[in-house]
Amino acid sequence: MIKLENVTMQYKASSRPALKDLSFEIDKGEFAFLIGPSGSGKSTFFRLLLKEDRPTSGDIWLGEFHVNKLKAREVPKLRQSIGCVFQDFRLLQKKTVAENVAFALEVIGRPRSTIQRVVPEVLEYVGLEGKHDRMPNELSGGEMQRVAIARAIVNRPLVLLADEPTGNLDPETSEEIVDVLDRVNRRGTTVIMATHDRHIVDAMRRRVLEFDNGQLVRNDQQGVYGIG
């Protein structure tokens, strides 16, 4: 599903590469944690998958896409195959919960009838029934992240990238959010979650990819956070 082969990323402004000769694969349907200290290359990996940056060398595949060879006109199709969730939620503050999710469908030209059917379904799926007409600033952090997840999965992406999705949440809410991600994963979406949350990684026992200094230093099938 996702494959990196000898990927090196050297930012022009930087003296050392952000990713060094990185090779690994993530299979369809996996749930993988991406751990490692700040600056180890996790966000760079996400940016390369989204083709927001180009690797200096090496090859990247995602689903049917040979990402580093992709033509500019095919980049929107790649990005539609990837849902993204962030630590800071990134909701549209002037839109309601339902409008935030609907917007993700409007921008790709889905008909209004589809939007009216799908938005309530996905809001129920993430546990936001009854909150359709709330504004983001009326929600708790956990609810905001549920909206962000609903928006990210409503187009049924191949992959969901979650960049520290529990970084702003208390431990109990974090567990609830990871439960939602786990359910999304169990319905077939590959999930990659960058995190510093050792409790979550230890509780889930899923794939652990540990980056350090742009290199893969650990790749465990049912890993723990480790001693680091």
Ligand code: ADP
């Ligand atoms: P992480 O997400 O694990 O914190 P990053 O991928 O953000 O790591 O960063 C990896 C390395 O690349 C760091 O040394 C960082 O300073 C550098 N870096 C990230 N983005 C840029 C950029 N746009 N220009 C130059 N250097 C960058």
Ligand code: ADP
């Ligand atoms: P389950 O199999 O968990 O009962 P359903 O297949 O009945 O779930 O799905 C309920 C609704 O939730 C779907 O119609 C869809 O709108 C939404 N949904 C669930 N999972 C996803 C997903 N991964 N991507 C997009 N929408 C989803």
